[in-house]
Amino acid sequence: MGNFKGHALPGSMFLVVGLWWAGKSSFWYATRSKLSAAHLSSRAVQRRLEVIEGATILSFSVIGMLAEQFSAHGPRLHLYDYAERQWHCLMNWQHATMYLFFGLAGAVSLTVHATGSAPLALDRMLLGVAFFTEGFLFLHHLHGRAVLDAHIHQLLLYAVFGGAATACLEVFHRGNVLLELLRASLCLLQGSWLWEIAFVLYPPSGVAEWDLKDHSNLMFVTMCYCWHFGFSLLTVSAVYCTVCWVVQSKLKRTQPMELGLLKTTDKEQESEDEI
Template sequence: MGSFPGHVLPGTLFLLVGVWHVWSCIVRYVSNPKSFRVRAWNPVPGFDGRLKYLELYVIAVGGFIDLCVEFLYATHLQIVVHGVLNPSHMNNFEHSGMLLMFFIFGVITLLSEKTSFLPLPEGALCLIASAAFTAEYLLFYFHSTTHKGLEGYYHLILVLLIGLCVLSIIAGALLPTSFPLDLCSGIAITLQGLWFYQTAFTLYGPMMPDGCLLKGDEITCDSTEQEIYGELLANFQLFGLVLGVLVAVVGAYIYAEPKFGHSNLNNSQIPEDG
């Protein structure tokens, strides 16, 4: 069983990274489509380079803070009981392992970009990122087998979104010039962050469907019909989020193309007379 902060914290991290990835992907493409390359991370321009690695610091520091919350705060430092991991906090230990992978990705990428100790190509960084999402996928896939009913359905949708992240990032590493794949990975990460928020507000907040109630560590519904209604509501929420993100992406492209677009692109494609 999760909690409202337990979903909002990682949701915020994924949402920030996803939105930034989408925007950066669009700007890089409209600026020069011919030289476009898939990136595992996107530097922040301007500010004399002082914020260049901000995304990586957000991933590493944000992942580390969330890791500490899950591993130290949520367990009340009762990590080992009678010589074994505290069985009442296995959920927190699983989440900690997932967050550790994203922290490792952030640290490795920083080392690769800022030092000469670990120079890695962009494709390798993409595969490391996909490994972090794969760890998250495996966690929630097997972890979700313990979730039942409405809670299980929301986590099933989350697993599907994580799987989309994994596939799009791996495909981007294999096809490093594909704008659609890079954009798809950013959209998938954004949707994952939004779905964390949606899950928090629905299962642990004010948007609980009628006839369903959070009792202790379980979400129960008065009848099967109420549970089905909750699942249909989840489908509608997912559709609304997907539609909203796609509209925002199209709007961002329309805004970015005249502002950052290569002014000579069309002219270079027109053959000269004679």
């Protein structure tokens, strides 16, 4: 993770998952709020989508763990270097641990929704634990870094711990669309900010363009973080409005067909009465 690709990969994963959460939550809310759209979100459909989500998160996590362990400079499952008498690639091990907990969250989600043998709220609880573990690991591996490097990672922690708190609240308030959309926006914020970290600390050109000790850069990066958060909220709002519009359009097209079928049935009944 200590390079451009190492930040872009998890950033892309968080962006994909955040967009998925925004679309899924918007769809559930749009169909729940209208009785005529109840057939669009049956329990079977919901369970199928939750299983797909859990499998996707688990797959992303396995890919991340393998990338951290078996990349060009990865530890390849060696934790301690006995020749040098020191720990080996601890940063890679920390990132792999982060992926491990998200993998556990995905596996638990699969178990809950595919088998029904576990409490329904367990998936949200493990997701909150995964976010908390991510923030806890990031919090304790910034020692000795340059000022801007540490600050830009600390800003990420607000989104991470915010996601953990939101997921834990969903354990007790499941189906609350505001909490679900907030979780989606914080996930998008994580993804976009990881891309920002990649461009600031590891520019693709290979030339360091940022002074890591300049206080004005800290002020700009903090302001930029607020822009990212605003962009994530706008993105979730756009997804919500688009999904609601699509559902409403779908209902407008199906209602005339249903009225036509009802009229045809009434005519048939009248003709039978006449006979």
